[in-house]
Amino acid sequence: DAKTTQPPSMDCAEGRAANLPCNHSTISGNEYVYWYRQIHSQGPQYIIHGLKNNETNEMASLIITEDRKSSTLILPHATLRDTAVYYCIVKPLGPNNQGGKLIFGQGTELSVKP
Amino acid sequence: GAVVSQHPSWVICKSGTSVKIECRSLDFQATTMFWYRQFPKQSLMLMATSNEGSKATYEQGVEKDKFLINHASLTLSTLTVTSAHPEDSSFYICSATSAYSYNEQFFGPGTRLTVL
Numbered sequence: 726d727a728k729t730t731q732p733p734s735m736d737c738a739e740g741r742a743a744n745l746p747c748n749h750s751t752i753s754g755n756e757y758v759y760w761y762r763q764i765h766s767q768g769p770q771y772i773i774h775g776l777k778n779n780e781t782n783e784m785a786s787l788i789i790t791e792d793r794k795s796s797t798l799i800l801p802h803a804t805l806r807d808t809a810v811y812y813c814i815v816k817p818l819g820p821n822n823q824g825g826k827l828i829f830g831q832g833t834e835l836s837v838k839p
Numbered sequence: 840g841a842v843v844s845q846h847p848s849w850v851i852c853k854s855g856t857s858v859k860i861e862c863r864s865l866d867f868q869a870t871t872m873f874w875y876r877q878f879p880k881q882s883l884m885l886m887a888t889s890n891e892g893s894k895a896t897y898e899q900g901v902e903k904d905k906f907l908i909n910h911a912s913l914t915l916s917t918l919t920v921t922s923a924h925p926e927d928s929s930f931y932i933c934s935a936t937s938a939y940s941y942n943e944q945f946f947g948p949g950t951r952l953t954v955l
């Protein structure tokens with residue numbers, strides 16, 4: 726079972742920041758928070774991951790609370806092409822099979838509107 | 840980023856036939872590949888994990904004799920749906936990791952299987 730909970734859907738105005746929350750209250754000390762997104766009828770796309778520090782890349786920012794029980798993915802200037810299902814996943818870091826498995830929950834369906 | 844391809848992108852077959860789906864890592868060696876299935880309006884469900892040269896590890900509830908997985912090389916894994924039935928119609932997605940980037944999975948574009 727997925728170890729995260731996310732709102733099923735969110736709307737965002739084009740050009741505005743999209744803030745997608747995720748709860749992972751049972752996260753273990755060796756588990757990272759990963760975010761992927763899936764545009765309709767395509768394979769998932771990696772966005773970002775982090776352990777406890779805030780992370781930023783060219784796609785998004787990831788804010789993880791100090792107790793690590795929740796996080797927020799921020800798309801700073803959402804465009805229509807960001808309309809997708811966003812998945813928050815926790816998994817341990819490591820080369821073995823268990824470390825590699827991604828267990829997808831239901832995700833948040835983000836609709837960016839003009 | 841690393842590129843993973845799947846072939847075919849879609850396939851329609853008759854009930855009772857077998858269908859093979861290929862997953863290739865184009866610019867890296869994939870030590871581990873994963874196969875997922877996704878029904879309409881649902882999330883991805885992990886079916887199995889395969890390491891190059893080893894037998895695949897199937898998730899609970901996935902029939903290994905029905906979904907044959909072969910990972911014979913570091914760039915190719917295949918999923919064969921044997922004796923396909925309409926309930927096997929789904930979106931099949933593979934992903935891959937390498938020994939150098941095992942913390943990031945690269946996903947293929949998916950294969951849409953329709954069984955008539």
